[in-house]
Amino acid sequence: MTFNLPTDHLLLGSCDYPEHVPQDRWAPYAAQQRALGLSYVRLAEFAWSRLEPAPGQYEWAWLDEAVETSAAQGLKVVLCTPTATPPAWLVRAHPEMLAYDAQGRVREFGSRRHYDFASPVYREHSRRITRALAERYGQHPAVAGWQTDNEFGCHATSRSYGGASAGRFPEWLREKYGTLDALNDAWGNVFWSMEYSDWAQVRPPNLTVTEPNPSHLLDYARFASGLIAEFQAEQVTLLRELSPGRFITHNFMIFESGFDHYEVARGLDFASWDNYPTGMLEFFAPPGVNEALKTRYARTGHPDLVGFNHDLYRGVVGRGVWAVGKDSTPQPTAHSPQPGFWVMEQQCGPVNWAPYNALPAPGATALWTAQAWAHGADTVSYFRWRAATMAQEVMHSGLLRHDETPSPGHAEVGALDQTQFPLGPVPAKVALLHDYESLWLYDAQPHAAGLSYWAQTVTYYSALRSLGADVAVVHADADLSGYAVVVAPAVTLVGPERAARWAAAMEGGAHLVCGPRTAFRTPGGGTWEGGQFGPLSDLLGARLSLYDSLRPGLTQGVSGLGASFEAHTWAESYRPLGAQVLATYAGGPLNGEAAVIRRGQATVIGAHSEALIGAVLAEVLTTAGVPVTPLPEGVRLSRRAGQVLVQNWNPEPTEWNGRMLPPVSFQVLPEADHA
Amino acid sequence: MTFNLPTDHLLLGSCDYPEHVPQDRWAPYAAQQRALGLSYVRLAEFAWSRLEPAPGQYEWAWLDEAVETSAAQGLKVVLCTPTATPPAWLVRAHPEMLAYDAQGRVREFGSRRHYDFASPVYREHSRRITRALAERYGQHPAVAGWQTDNEFGCHATSRSYGGASAGRFPEWLREKYGTLDALNDAWGNVFWSMEYSDWAQVRPPNLTVTEPNPSHLLDYARFASGLIAEFQAEQVTLLRELSPGRFITHNFMIFESGFDHYEVARGLDFASWDNYPTGMLEFFAPPGVNEALKTRYARTGHPDLVGFNHDLYRGVVGRGVWAVGKDSTPQPTAHSPQPGFWVMEQQCGPVNWAPYNALPAPGATALWTAQAWAHGADTVSYFRWRAATMAQEVMHSGLLRHDETPSPGHAEVGALDQTQFPLGPVPAKVALLHDYESLWLYDAQPHAAGLSYWAQTVTYYSALRSLGADVAVVHADADLSGYAVVVAPAVTLVGPERAARWAAAMEGGAHLVCGPRTAFRTPGGGTWEGGQFGPLSDLLGARLSLYDSLRPGLTQGVSGLGASFEAHTWAESYRPLGAQVLATYAGGPLNGEAAVIRRGQATVIGAHSEALIGAVLAEVLTTAGVPVTPLPEGVRLSRRAGQVLVQNWNPEPTEWNGRMLPPVSFQVLPEADHA
Amino acid sequence: MTFNLPTDHLLLGSCDYPEHVPQDRWAPYAAQQRALGLSYVRLAEFAWSRLEPAPGQYEWAWLDEAVETSAAQGLKVVLCTPTATPPAWLVRAHPEMLAYDAQGRVREFGSRRHYDFASPVYREHSRRITRALAERYGQHPAVAGWQTDNEFGCHATSRSYGGASAGRFPEWLREKYGTLDALNDAWGNVFWSMEYSDWAQVRPPNLTVTEPNPSHLLDYARFASGLIAEFQAEQVTLLRELSPGRFITHNFMIFESGFDHYEVARGLDFASWDNYPTGMLEFFAPPGVNEALKTRYARTGHPDLVGFNHDLYRGVVGRGVWAVGKDSTPQPTAHSPQPGFWVMEQQCGPVNWAPYNALPAPGATALWTAQAWAHGADTVSYFRWRAATMAQEVMHSGLLRHDETPSPGHAEVGALDQTQFPLGPVPAKVALLHDYESLWLYDAQPHAAGLSYWAQTVTYYSALRSLGADVAVVHADADLSGYAVVVAPAVTLVGPERAARWAAAMEGGAHLVCGPRTAFRTPGGGTWEGGQFGPLSDLLGARLSLYDSLRPGLTQGVSGLGASFEAHTWAESYRPLGAQVLATYAGGPLNGEAAVIRRGQATVIGAHSEALIGAVLAEVLTTAGVPVTPLPEGVRLSRRAGQVLVQNWNPEPTEWNGRMLPPVSFQVLPEADHA
């Protein structure tokens, strides 16, 4: 494959929109990009109305020129299918292509992502513009690869609650279940007489008088996820045919929950994601991230929220999903020995979409870039080249300011030594299991307002990172061979196959640590007739006793591992049936019941307590031979390709390991030096 | 009447859903229920789709079997009309039966309570399924009685703002007012030119540009309440005809405000209600119950919120409503000398529907049962037998857990000595007046965000309970003979008849205590031309001077009764015209004005101050010869049938009357010993 | 002109609704009004259904009688066009006249303001009823003038998002832009492919998937504002023709933002506004007014929130707008030497529409009246004569209570010596620039949740008032001659003409002080290609460097003017290109950058810090020769006609200038005495 830049280190790029500026700026911009050390430029992301201003009337000249201008500077181009922004002429000709929100309202033209994935007419036009673009540029020597659409799911667009989606849902159910009896049985529709006697009776699960059946929600989420996968696959098929040898990726969003990323990433060469650390903390932080933490990290974002997304997207195309018998094989990118990932949009100044949009700390753009590399990124592409002077994102920053002067982020990018960041594998010995179906079920019935699937998952992730461990976020059905420790923080849906897979990993020597609610739910969306832990009961040697939902101010003591802890928000207890009890509840309605249990190499933590989780994980990692390095607040280590990246995310200098780390800074050290 | 179990003590039951579990569980469950000491089982609550899976195709076999299985164990059955969950085939055939929410959206199929009470086609099917069920089981020897529908008003379903209800509202108005002039006059429609010139111009009071006319709201509430009464009456008529000798009840909801419970309860044998103390505190607590209180009582609920609902539902079928000339007579249940009530659904573990759903404290299930008895319950029926393994309530507890093992609540129920709880009257000497029309008017224009009708009413109730008094909550138009003290905390609507009835009670020797806003509003929804207290002005010997709405942090001093007090949220002052002044305001814009006034045996408290209210009530109770026993926080006394129930709702041991009460505990003592 | 009362001092009036009370009250009320010292009575505000109970059937008798009754007491009458409340017969005959809210719902009949300004049929009826009323009363000797409609924009009624408005918007755009290319270019629609290829494709900017284009919002705001102006102009034309010699005004609302008041006020003789100080503080206070401040001033409102509205409405008809070439000339009222204003509705007791509605402090009604005079009011008219006994405003106070006894406000009005309040000019030497287009753009993209256009503007206003300065709020394009200091707190939209006008003012000797975001946006709604300060860059001698959005708890130090300051919420820095740096940022990402700059007599303050703003303004005022009198919290000075009004808004006595000011009090002193 020749389209990629051969390299042994991290490459950089930026997102540019030549159509937003006068043409006399194009050549200088390309030259400046090259001078800054950028290798890639992403083009045409939302340019449908410029590429096809009227039905079937294509205008290629400007994009020809833009591509050539970039190529002339030696830049490689990432082209986008512009399908996130269907033009007005298409929408007004086919208003039935619009989606409905959960309140039953049509989601109108006038911004972006205004389409229903199920709309046949929209899909036809999506294929048409993709084909036209791919025919025009698919084999252009400067074109390195493709981004499909933009940020699936952003602005709650994963699901439409009417129109085309509503019309197709019954068909999907019929294909899945075959008979109405099977559907009614799987959903438990006997409860509240929700049984259907005709496929056409089924609607999306919105506007119900009170909450809908979680099984209804779960299947609607699966259905909608499948539509996105199907939509993208149509583009991928065309791009594979018309643009051979180029990579195909999609830029996923921070903590996006509306679809199964493993399913949608299938068929891509690698995943990309859009990394906005400060906005993420302000806007997307899960419950449990309090105001004090948001203020402390306002200028950098939180290292573990960012790191989690890196480790997640590194794994969505990879052995995680391919190892479980899905119908494709991974296609490693040219310059990475394993399926890596890109940061397609990297914040390099303030964002514009959070309630508050702080200036990043000096050093933050460099730190974010280094962290992305250490977590496995092969390319980091900054958003955007120049701050827009019009429309919705006028307050958003870029590498150039509105007046074309370089921003502080520009200076930090220019100062980076890219050779400091060699490519190579991330040596994670800890797998953190993740599963969108568990997420949907968990969040459908959180039972305690202060927790969510992401909140619980990130708590375990953060505990691991605080211990200096590298983590691979992998699908709950992934091949787990090679991991010393497997952590399932919130995998509430566990069926027999998944249970068998985990058991096999343990037979292979892995230690397993489960959080509360593990294996509480069935694939149908109910609970096991035999109760939690369902098919894991023998492995874990216990059953659920009680779960407690703790409002702020209400806590539950825990004693064990030689210490005392305080659980908040959630506490569940177990009846050991073979397991030993490592910690018990002290006081309250759970007094004396088991809080942490272990059978063999499997441990379950029932209490939500950061300190307890950290203590148990430290003990398990040590036993499993994974080095434990307790880190101060805000200090993080990440390893890649024989190097270790030492990071200080604190706004003040922080002592670590005998040296003083400057605020918001990093160092790349040979791993051997560090131990 | 032979259908009830002859008894002289409290009986227990549970709510079971055999259709939710495999048939091989039915017989063991029934045997276990009997072994636990249960006498009743409630069946078929939401089973319409199983009873009639297709139009007119009835399936009785399974319910026959379920009833027989229960009967074989000596259990008596309470059957439910399944009309809260019309099946999909009915809804899709007649979508016009669906209700509209206040935002103008159709409330869709997919959960429960998806119907408009005014829908003729739905009403026809409600009668049909009720008749079919009553014909099948109405005279079955095991069938003790009937529950109509389920929890009228739950999920804000009392009122539909479109469709059938909107269509019928103008007719209802025409019947009530006769002429448009009368309507316009009653509502004061001249204000803002809202006068109607055709009946068809009138809509429900939603989606108006700014707030609608409170008179419009008031009549819409009355109209909707009447529809519910009419709907239920159709079922009652059929059940009376086809199931002679069986009781008919309905399970009302916690603090439900959407209809007049006195009107809807008419025709029932007794009221039931669904008692979920922890969810009530977390979700239904009126404004004024602060976070600290919610945390303190998170595992028991608050004694007075629960007690108030008991005392309210004990009174909705009873002399309260029958004594004022309504068209029926009470039908005492077989085993109670006075119209008592049931707790049809009693929490016995965590609920699933509040933001946080704490585990009840050890002892809470037993305490709740004992309290229910002491407040007049004849039967307490636990919800539910086994925790559901499917659908919306999968997180809700039962007497059995998901895995069929007994829950802590099960153990507490099993340990109860039912003979400790003899039946007999509740000897309340204090009547607390309650009126849904006042509630609607108060909450239409609260004027101070921190107060509401329930909040003000419960403040007075709680003050009385803190003084050790038993309280009867009775309709504001009830026969008040026999009560030593009558308290009207928030009866803002007082017309001449009501005023005369209160005056008569005072002539009969009762003391009257009124809270702020008493007699401020007219039956039409306006205020009196002559100002507050309208028709009570002579009796109370004063008129309103000023009312003050106090934001958090703004308070108003009060001096009187030998002490100083601090009012918050609300303060109103009076111009005495014959009354004496017991307390005056000190400082602020009300400085020197009357805060508490008295004429003869009538006292009015204008300031919202828990301490002041307690002081005035203590003084009035003492004068009226009602024993006053000031109780520590969390300790409560309730008397029934010669016994006194001493309760400690605190999470810690509490000293009272020389003895140490264990946390969350009760004792039944002969009343003579206590005094 | 003979219709006005010749006077040299403030006059008083009240708003009365004879149609709300029995006719036998009319004569006594009129007599009492006169006895209280009132000169004006406002009638018929919402009386359409009484004036025209059926289509074309006018009923004048009652209003004839009401006018005569007032006239008989020597009162002058202000009549209202009743168009804020179209009657049911009109709405039901023409439902297409109703407006749509931003959620896409029809805004229903049942309260007030239920119409779309663009509706042709509604407009026709508005002209018809206006003509009929004007023909009947236009030349009645007691009729002094007219109020059009009531409170344009109240209840978010400035814009309709469907129906007639949606239909007309494309036409408006075509008239403005001529070609779609021009529209697409002006809005920057290339961003996100939002380009239109047909005028009919354009909708209102609501229900978009994510935020709409700010240029789209800006033009929709302009369009809607123009509709209101057009609507009112039709009434004004008729009234001028049929009621010669009478004044025409409109009663504007507190901080109303939905339309350009300068545009809508054009053609009026003077502006009026409705002054409810306590409700304003509780309900309309901009972000930044914290809870402690709301509690402190709960019984008076905040002096500067009230004062700002006075100074704003004094200026909306005046040289501000007329001086810039608009198509009319001001028509001074008979009794004022300059275009003054009226307080058409003055609070005189508690309001009913805020979450909390406190009783005003004793003295507050008098203080509000005095302040209104000192800020330029010629007449203050109390709302309302008697508290309503029916409908939506039953909880609102009046000069008479519900029972017709005089309220505390009545007593305060009666005690006023009107001759203490001579008419004459307000001698403001400081102009504060205001611009609705800047407001719309600012609030479309606030970027920091704690700020808004009003919040930033009022911060500067309050700083000026704290320094004892009198302020004229004038349009950003006003003739600025005669002002010593011109302050542009938040004029974010600055085009070349505006820039030139400001430069001219400075050439004329004025000092200019700009707040952050000044000249950041273009008239099209984007930012300047050359960046902030666009056309002001040379004048100010700098360009924007960075802006920072500071969440609560995050602050930014500033050093300069011999002191240290702390910025919160917003901080922007500049690159000086000729300007000198008066203060620099200390610490954080802006460390060392310019926070306050000056070139010549122009100063820019980039940091949001009350103390810094106060310090800079004090320095500039002093330099400019405007006397500075630092005032204690809650004390204010306002000058008019040679007098100075010393006000104490504090709830406690406050020492000032060697004397002790009683709480909530005022004194009128000859300005000379005060110095």
Ligand SMILES: [Zn+2]
């Ligand atoms: Zn993007």
Ligand SMILES: [Zn+2]
């Ligand atoms: Zn129920």
Ligand SMILES: [Zn+2]
């Ligand atoms: Zn008005």
